[in-house]
Amino acid sequence: MSEPVWGILIATYLFLGGMAGGAYIIGAWSDLFGKGKYEVLARSGAYTSLISILAGLVFLILDLKRLTVAPFSVLNAYIHFPVSIMSVGTWIISAFTVVALLTTLLWLLNGNRILIKFLEILGMVLGFSTTAYTGILLSYARGRPFWGSPLLPWLFTVSGILTGLGLTVIGISIIAKIMPRLDRNFFEFFEQRSKVSQMFKSIEEYSIVPTFLEILVVILFIGTVWGTNGSFALVFGDLSAFFWIYLVIGLLVHLVLSLYNYIKSVEENTIIFGSLVGFALVLIGGFILRYVILIAGQL
Amino acid sequence: MMAKAVLVDLRRCIGCRSCQVACKRWNDRGATATKHNPDPKLEWTNPSDFSPQTYTYVRFVKVGKGESLKWVFAKVQCNHCIEPGCATACPTTALIKTKEGPVIYRKELCIGCGYCINACPFGVPRFDEENKAIEKCTFCPERLSEGLEPACVQACPTDALTLMSLEEARRKAAEAEAKGLYTYGLHEAGGTSWIYISETPFTELGFPKVGPEAPAAFNLRMLENISIIGAVGLIAMGGLWLYSKRRSKLEESKRGES
Structure with missing residues (x-):
C-alpha cells in the first residue's frame, strides 16, 4: 500500500467544493420553485457557492506538488478529457465557477431575471456534478479499496446539499449583519425578525430529510466497504473519535434541534440562534467527514 | 517494435537481488537507509517497499510453518498494465502506455496531483519530494529501443526474468495456469506486461487482490x-x-x- 498522498488540503477542497455545489442547488431551487418567497435564500446560495468554490480551488491548487517548480502546469489538468475523471472534473468545476460568478454578478446588479433563471438551471446541473464528482474521484481510485463504493458519491452529495443549506443560512446572517452594503436585501430581510424565524424554521423542517438520509447513507457506505483497513480505523480505530464526533455533533445534534423546532413552538430568536448553531455544527461535521474518509482510505 | 513483456517465473528465483542492484545502477538510484521489516513473514525483505529510489525489490516470503516452511522470492516492480490505471487517472497524460510495452512518465506535463498513486491497483508510483516528480519502474525503454533487455532482466542469473513478446508471455502463463500453477498479471486489471508464474498462491505472497477489469x-x-x-x-x-x-x-x- 502506498503512503498517504492526500491530506488536509484535499479534505478541505472536497468539503468546500461539495458545499459550493450544494449551496448553489439550494439557492437555485428556492428561486425556481419558491414562488418569490425565498429570494434572499436564492441570493445567498449564489454568493456563498461562489466564495466556497473559489476557496476550494485555492486549497486544491495549493496541494499540487509541482506548483512550486511549474506553476502553470496546473492548466495541463484539462488535457486528458474525457478519459481521466479528474480532467472531467476540472472542466465541470471550471464551468460551475463561471456560472456561479455570473449568477452572483446578476443578482448583485439586479440583472435580468429570466437570464438568472436560465443560469440557475445550468448551474444546478453543474453544481450537482461538482458535488458528486468529489465522490466519484475517490470511488474510481482502485488502489484504495475503502473508497471503492458506489455509495460514496451519494454520501458526499447528500452531505454537500446539507452543508450547502447550512452555508446559505449562515451566509444570510453574516451578510445581513457584517456586510450589509453588499446587498441591502439581506439587511432589510433580517430586520423583519418574524419573517427570518419563519424561514429558518421551514428550512430546518426541510433539512430533516437530508439529515436522516445522510445517517442512512453513511451507514450503508461503511457496510459496502466493510473489511477494509479504513472501515476498521473509522469505526473502532485511530479515526473513530473524529467519526463519532461527525455522527453525533455534526448530524444528530442538528437533527434533534430541527425536530424540537418542528414539534414545539419555540420563540423567534431561539429558532434563529438554534438553527445557526445547528448548521454551524453541520458544517464542522461535513469537514470532518471528508477528512476521515480521505485519511481512512489511505491507511 | 512488437509489444514486449517480461515473464517472471518465481520457481526459478533464488533471491540473489541482482535485479535490485542492476536497477539501481542503470537508473542511477541512490542507496537509502532501510528499516527492519516488522512483519515476521517478510523480515528478510529489504528494502520493504517501493520508494523514489527503489523501483524494484525482492520480497522474501516465508510460506508455511515448521517442517513445511519454505522461502518464496518475488521480485516486484511496476507491472506495466496493458491498460494502466495510473494513465487513465492522470489528468495531464504525463503517464502513458507506449506501444512497446513500458508505461512511461513525462515530468514536464505532470502537475503533482498524486492521483496516479491512489489509482494504481498495485500501489507502485511514489512521489519524490526532492525532485518533485513521480518515480516508478520505467521498463528501461531506452534499452528496449536498442534491442537490449531491461537492466534487471539482463542481471538475472537464473532466467527467472525473461523478456519476450506479450503474446508469448501470455501464452506461457496460460499454459502454466492450465497445469495448475498460479499466475499474476494474466487477468489482473485487464492484464499486465509483467506476468508471474508461481507454485504458491499470490495472496500468500502479499500481492494485492485485483479484479480482472x-x-x-x-x-x-x-x-x-x-x-x-x-x-x-x-x-x-x-x-x-x-x-x-x-x-x-x-x-x-x-x-x-x-
Whole structure:
C-alpha cells in the first residue's frame, strides 16, 4: 500500500467544493420553485457557492506538488478529457465557477431575471456534478479499496446539499449583519425578525430529510466497504473519535434541534440562534467527514 | 517494435537481488537507509517497499510453518498494465502506455496531483519530494529501443526474468495456469506486461487482490452502480413524498368530515 498522498488540503477542497455545489442547488431551487418567497435564500446560495468554490480551488491548487517548480502546469489538468475523471472534473468545476460568478454578478446588479433563471438551471446541473464528482474521484481510485463504493458519491452529495443549506443560512446572517452594503436585501430581510424565524424554521423542517438520509447513507457506505483497513480505523480505530464526533455533533445534534423546532413552538430568536448553531455544527461535521474518509482510505 | 513483456517465473528465483542492484545502477538510484521489516513473514525483505529510489525489490516470503516452511522470492516492480490505471487517472497524460510495452512518465506535463498513486491497483508510483516528480519502474525503454533487455532482466542469473513478446508471455502463463500453477498479471486489471508464474498462491505472497477489469471497464461499472443507486434512491424518496402527501390529504378530508 502506498503512503498517504492526500491530506488536509484535499479534505478541505472536497468539503468546500461539495458545499459550493450544494449551496448553489439550494439557492437555485428556492428561486425556481419558491414562488418569490425565498429570494434572499436564492441570493445567498449564489454568493456563498461562489466564495466556497473559489476557496476550494485555492486549497486544491495549493496541494499540487509541482506548483512550486511549474506553476502553470496546473492548466495541463484539462488535457486528458474525457478519459481521466479528474480532467472531467476540472472542466465541470471550471464551468460551475463561471456560472456561479455570473449568477452572483446578476443578482448583485439586479440583472435580468429570466437570464438568472436560465443560469440557475445550468448551474444546478453543474453544481450537482461538482458535488458528486468529489465522490466519484475517490470511488474510481482502485488502489484504495475503502473508497471503492458506489455509495460514496451519494454520501458526499447528500452531505454537500446539507452543508450547502447550512452555508446559505449562515451566509444570510453574516451578510445581513457584517456586510450589509453588499446587498441591502439581506439587511432589510433580517430586520423583519418574524419573517427570518419563519424561514429558518421551514428550512430546518426541510433539512430533516437530508439529515436522516445522510445517517442512512453513511451507514450503508461503511457496510459496502466493510473489511477494509479504513472501515476498521473509522469505526473502532485511530479515526473513530473524529467519526463519532461527525455522527453525533455534526448530524444528530442538528437533527434533534430541527425536530424540537418542528414539534414545539419555540420563540423567534431561539429558532434563529438554534438553527445557526445547528448548521454551524453541520458544517464542522461535513469537514470532518471528508477528512476521515480521505485519511481512512489511505491507511 | 512488437509489444514486449517480461515473464517472471518465481520457481526459478533464488533471491540473489541482482535485479535490485542492476536497477539501481542503470537508473542511477541512490542507496537509502532501510528499516527492519516488522512483519515476521517478510523480515528478510529489504528494502520493504517501493520508494523514489527503489523501483524494484525482492520480497522474501516465508510460506508455511515448521517442517513445511519454505522461502518464496518475488521480485516486484511496476507491472506495466496493458491498460494502466495510473494513465487513465492522470489528468495531464504525463503517464502513458507506449506501444512497446513500458508505461512511461513525462515530468514536464505532470502537475503533482498524486492521483496516479491512489489509482494504481498495485500501489507502485511514489512521489519524490526532492525532485518533485513521480518515480516508478520505467521498463528501461531506452534499452528496449536498442534491442537490449531491461537492466534487471539482463542481471538475472537464473532466467527467472525473461523478456519476450506479450503474446508469448501470455501464452506461457496460460499454459502454466492450465497445469495448475498460479499466475499474476494474466487477468489482473485487464492484464499486465509483467506476468508471474508461481507454485504458491499470490495472496500468500502479499500481492494485492485485483479484479480482472481494465480501468475503463471498472470505472464504467462503478458509474453504472452509482447511477442505479441514484435512481433507486430517487424513486424511494418520490414514493415516500407521494405517500406522505396522500396521508396528509386523507387526514384533512377526515377532519373535514368530522
